[in-house]
Amino acid sequence: MTNDLYEPHELEPRWQAVWAAERAFEVPNPSPGEPEWEERSTYVLEMLPYPSAELHMGHVKNYTLGDVVAHFRRRNGWRVLRPMGYDAFGLPAENAAIKEGGQPRAITERNIARIREQMQRMGWAIDWGREISTHTPEYYRWTQLLFLKLLERGLAYRKESLQNWCPNDQTVLANEQVVDGACERCGAEVEKRSLEQWFFRITDYAEALLDEMELLEHWPERVLTMQRNWIGRSEGAEVVFRVEGTEIDLPVFTTRPDTLFGATFFVMAPEHPLVAELVAGRPEEEAVRAYVKQAQTRSSIEREEKAKDGVFTGQSVINPVNGEPIPIWIADYVLMEYGTGAIMAVPAHDERDHAFARQYGLPIVQVIAPREGEVDVQTEAYVSSSADDIMANSGEFTGLPSPEGKKKISDWLAGSKLGEAKVIYRLRDWLISRQRYWGCPIPVVYCEKCGVVPVPEAELPVLLPEVSDFLPKGRSPLAAAEGWVATTCPSCGGDARRETDTLDTFVDSSWYFIRYCDPHNSTAPWNRELVDHWMPVDQYIGGIEHAILHLMYARFFTKALNDLGLLGFREPFARLFTQGMILARGAKMSKSKGNVVAPDELITRFGADAVRLNILFMGPADQDAEWQDTGVEGTSRFLGRLWRTVLEAIEKPASSDVTPLIRKAHQTIAKVTDDIDRRFVFNTPIAAVMELVNEINRDPDDPGARFAAETAVSLIQPYAPHIAEELWQRLGHERLWQQTWPAYDESMLERETFELVVQVNGKVRDRLEVSVEAGEEELVELARFSPRVAALLEGKELRKTIVVPRKLVNLVV
């Protein structure tokens, strides 16, 4: 403590050791009745990291943001829960094991040790007593239990269907993990395969996921919009068409029941299960089979890029509104995955149907017309859905405004039992099984006699066995662990085989935030009373890339667990802040692009405080920011200046005078507090403290210098806790992280004089130092007769005067 140079490498580890020894940021769980139970408590959480080999800049930004919020709240009197853990199952560790040899477990645990050390080097104020990792049996035991609870409730189920298959990773993917027809993880083009898989019935919660967004007042609108788009609620009607001369009913979904009279043909997806039956034994059978076969070879991207094509089945359906037969076609522009896999085609009012009708010379009948003007539906579909549209050629409904027609036709269909109003969603059930090794085993067995049997709770966890070959072969590597797979049926005791697929890692991370509240519970996933005490998370912080995936799954889980009576709340994250990405050369940092900036090297060069300060000083935290190598140098230089300024100020006596520096210090407290607390912005507080430090240096002899220096140290602490702690101690105080956040004196924000801006015709012409006591008339007089303004006004007539108290006077001539 004799060193007068700012040496982060010496002081940062020293303070980190103090925090660890004093368990400074650990918050024990209170029990009901204890005084702590009644204290204000808050839960600040950032998305947990996947333990890759190195911490990256995104982590630095994420966890520094959380750190500022946590420190700020702690110093404002809250008990702050701020845990950390690892999303440790997943493909990268498994792929590394394949490439380099070794076990995914060993690789993961090595990475965790490394990343934990790096987090500690950053000085983040984390409750390390609550650390969890999703790959440990102590954790995944409960993941398995929750799976069983959902299974029991009917929210987990198995079905065979056409699924997304990544040929590279050799596993199925959830809909959410397919981006532009490619695997989100590796970029390989996704294939469709019909497979029997496990699902969570997230579609049961589609309506709740939309409606309960109301509880999410502090979520970015952008994220809510993305989730809304993803859920894709559509209101319309289901209409049943009967195949002429048969008993076969084909329901379709339409958002435009008002166009029903304009349906001139009918289209089924090639994958529709009734296609074969419809054409069996007919002359068209062979052509239809050929078309269906060809469609199967085309990827969804190819399907979309080619011109629309299809094939006639020779069969017709009856349009229920007018009894007219219309031909059934098979075409791959109709998707089996959406709606019923069949559509009524209204070429006059749908671009796709129009294109198809033109291609095959099918009739186009206009049934919707604009209130004014003419449209020619033969050349172009009229797809407006305006309230001003009128129905035409629609029997008894002709002449009705289109919105009214929608309702009337829906009612008529319902009355005639030919259909009903219906809401459908784009959202699919969440496919949760994966044909890979490094994940949580699904706790069920298959028995010849009893079928699918859940593993009894008492036998959990189903441990993930050690295997030696992780190479994906289209089935889980677990299938090769014969001794593990072979088991007995919990129900009948006979021979049975274990499920060999593992759970999607998004299942692991859909409940980790709950476990943090009670991380060492060995008899239950959590104690509900404790969870309800801490949760929901008051402030969640993470990357926008999880806007749909993790954030929607976690919302679903919370609602389902609430319905199971395991939780007392419906939404996991009350407030959400999505940080922008750190870019380098305009792109996301990645090894393949070779533009990665390693935080570790920067800490070595400049210290953690400078890195922390820089990442938040770069710009608004919710926006993407381009990495600048000179940035850390700048914040490091500032810390050096702060260091010298404070050491100089220590020599000075405290003063009770109200000086310009004292005022400036109070103004800075007000600014920083408002920015962090109300505005939730993190770059401008740093600028404000820099200004304060500059101000001290401008007039080091001001008797307020010591107070101003102490204030600067105290305000910068959430950002740069090590240097702040060191300087605070040198200023003769103890334990800044426990000190109450500084308060400002309202009266100090006021000044005796202010700079009056004098405008003539809206242009600034003069600035005058004026007493705040001056009345409006006095201000106008002062403005008019200031020499510069008087010259401009000379010979002109003053037409109007605008006075903004304590700001400006505008003279209009």
Place this chain on the structure above:
RNA sequence: GCCGAAGUGGCGGAAUUGGCAGACGCGCUGGACUCAAAAUCCAGUGGGCUUCGGCCCGUGUGGGUUCGAUUCCCACCUUCGGCACCA
């Protein structure tokens, strides 16, 4: 195509409720200290004109509202993000 966000100096950005555009930082220029360099400190730094008093222009483009617009309204351009053969 639909929905959303954003365009401000050489660069990152600030301006919170319609009231001084460019805080703070980077970079650059000049100076001090030094044998020299680094570090540090001081001064300057939107553009144009200037008789050195100032003047004019300036927040993507064009209009509008207003005494006054980076801020509000309309149209357009550009960039980014989401969704998209979704019936």
